[in-house]
Amino acid sequence: xxxxxxxxxxxxxxxxxxxxxxxxxxxxxxxxxxxxxxxxxxxxxxxxxxxxxxxxxxxxxxxxxxxxxxxxxxxxxxxxxxxxxxxxxxxxxxxxxxxxxxxxxxxxxxxxxxxxxxxxxxxxxxx
Amino acid sequence: xxxxxxxxxxxxxxxxxxxxxxxxxxxxxxxxxxxxxxxxxxxxxxxxxxxxxxxxxxxxxxxxxxxxxxxxxxxxxxxxxxxxxxxxxxxxxxxxxxxxxxxxxxxxxxxxxxxxxxxxxxxxxxxxxxxxxxxxxxxxxxxxxxxxxxxxxxxxxxxxxxxxxxxxxxxxxxxxxxxxxxxxxxxxxxxxxxxxxxxxxxxxxxxxxxxxxxxxxxxxxxxxxxxxxxxxxxxxxxxxxxxxxxxxxxxxxxxxxxxxxxxxxxxxxxxxxxxxxxxxxxxxxxxxxxxxxxxxxxxxxxxxxxxxxxxxxxxxxxxxxxxxxxxxxxx
Numbered sequence: 349x350x351x352x353x354x355x356x357x358x359x360x361x362x363x364x365x366x367x368x369x370x371x372x373x374x375x376x377x378x379x380x381x382x383x384x385x386x387x388x389x390x391x392x393x394x395x396x397x398x399x400x401x402x403x404x405x406x407x408x409x410x411x412x413x414x415x416x417x418x419x420x421x422x423x424x425x426x427x428x429x430x431x432x433x434x435x436x437x438x439x440x441x442x443x444x445x446x447x448x449x450x451x452x453x454x455x456x457x458x459x460x461x462x463x464x465x466x467x468x469x470x471x472x473x474x475x
Numbered sequence: 476x477x478x479x480x481x482x483x484x485x486x487x488x489x490x491x492x493x494x495x496x497x498x499x500x501x502x503x504x505x506x507x508x509x510x511x512x513x514x515x516x517x518x519x520x521x522x523x524x525x526x527x528x529x530x531x532x533x534x535x536x537x538x539x540x541x542x543x544x545x546x547x548x549x550x551x552x553x554x555x556x557x558x559x560x561x562x563x564x565x566x567x568x569x570x571x572x573x574x575x576x577x578x579x580x581x582x583x584x585x586x587x588x589x590x591x592x593x594x595x596x597x598x599x600x601x602x603x604x605x606x607x608x609x610x611x612x613x614x615x616x617x618x619x620x621x622x623x624x625x626x627x628x629x630x631x632x633x634x635x636x637x638x639x640x641x642x643x644x645x646x647x648x649x650x651x652x653x654x655x656x657x658x659x660x661x662x663x664x665x666x667x668x669x670x671x672x673x674x675x676x677x678x679x680x681x682x683x684x685x686x687x688x689x690x691x692x693x694x695x696x697x698x699x700x701x702x703x704x705x706x707x708x709x710x711x712x713x714x715x716x717x718x719x720x721x722x723x724x725x726x727x728x729x730x731x732x733x734x735x736x737x738x739x740x741x742x743x744x745x746x747x748x749x750x751x752x753x754x755x756x757x758x759x760x761x762x763x764x765x766x767x768x769x770x771x772x773x774x775x776x777x778x779x780x781x782x783x784x785x786x787x788x789x790x791x792x793x794x795x796x797x798x799x800x801x802x803x804x805x806x
Binding site: 434435438439442446449452453455456462466467473 | 550551557558562564565568572578585589590593
């Protein structure tokens with residue numbers, strides 16, 4: 349397979365791209381210790397908000413990504429670890445929110461039912 | 476060298492592809508993130524209730540777009556797009572939660588309103604009913620009092636208006652019957668007590684431990700005689716009328732003398748006088764089983780026997796009226 353562009357200019361831009369790719373792949377990134385801690389606490393919050401019960405998919409995804417992030421940390425793949433940890437944090441926050449919104453909606457429907465019953469009772473009493 | 480050139484070409488191709496990916500495939504994570512973000516932004520509930528969450532999602536989406544435009548690694552773009560999508564979902568859930576919380580708050584307010592409304596209605600109804608019974612009882616009270624006064628006046632008038640008075644009292648009872656039950660009973664009891672007292676007052680009755688006592692003085696009998704004089708008869712007639720009205724009451728007639736003369740004679744005289752009052756009452760239609768007569772002679776003096784005035788007080792016939800139960804305490 350030959351270079352389909354072939355000109356010098358394209359060779360230069362290719363080289364720049366190569367350098368960028370090398371920089372991105374380079375392991376000189378510091379370990380995302382802070383992000384790991386933030387994500388762990390987001391998962392803990394989600395669990396205590398009832399995430400496992402109300403948003404099991406997101407909860408499982410967060411925990412799985414957190415495990416993978418820990419393994420990446422062990423292998424000093426810090427960029428990968430940071431991304432996984434960030435996604436785990438997003439998953440955990442979503443799970444927490446889903447639990448909270450489900451609970452709030454349940455409370456709202458209970459209250460509505462209360463009012464309906466109360467009204468019915470009032471109407472019966474005044475009749 | 477040939478191998479090296481190939482590698483370079485492959486890298487260039489990758490870089491070019493990344494650079495061209497400003498319009499990603501419609502099922503790529505970035506395209507999904509953009510669509511979902513646009514949907515969320517078109518939803519007024521999300522924009523009003525989860526504005527800051529939506530802004531975070533927008534920032535993340537910008538980062539993903541920039542990374543895509545700059546032709547960064549697919550994994551980086553996908554990662555940023557993923558985070559943006561989750562943040563859009565977080566904004567949606569936040570809006571749902573807040574809407575539900577608002578509904579709960581509104582519902583609590585509504586419930587308070589319903590309760591307040593119900594309580595107000597109950598209180599109003601109670602108030603109305605209380606006012607109504609108050610008015611009724613006041614009216615009944617007024618009418619009862621009016622009838623009572625009328626009836627008392629008629630009774631005080633004279634013996635021959637007795638029947639009229641009875642009719643008045645009946646009218647009074649009728650009026651009272653329309654009043655509240657408890658009230659009516661009290662009123663009637665009080666009315667009766669007042670009537671009784673007023674009638675007994677006419678007979679100059681005195682309240683004693685044993686009951687109301689009417690004393691017929693010695694002027695109603697001639698000296699040493701047991702026959703009632705006409706003045707005595709009038710008093711006895713009043714008594715008879717009284718006892719006809721109160722058939723449940725009994726009476727004890729007790730005769731007394733002063734210490735002048737022999738004990739035996741005095742005892743006999745006091746008995747005879749008590750008995751003639753009893754006979755007079757029997758003649759006037761008071762049932763025999765209700766009257767007991769006794770003479771005590773000079774016992775139980777009401778005053779000293781050493782003055783004429785004291786002796787006059789001791790010469791007497793006492794008529795003791797029982798309570799409603801027909802009982803009189805023994806002497």
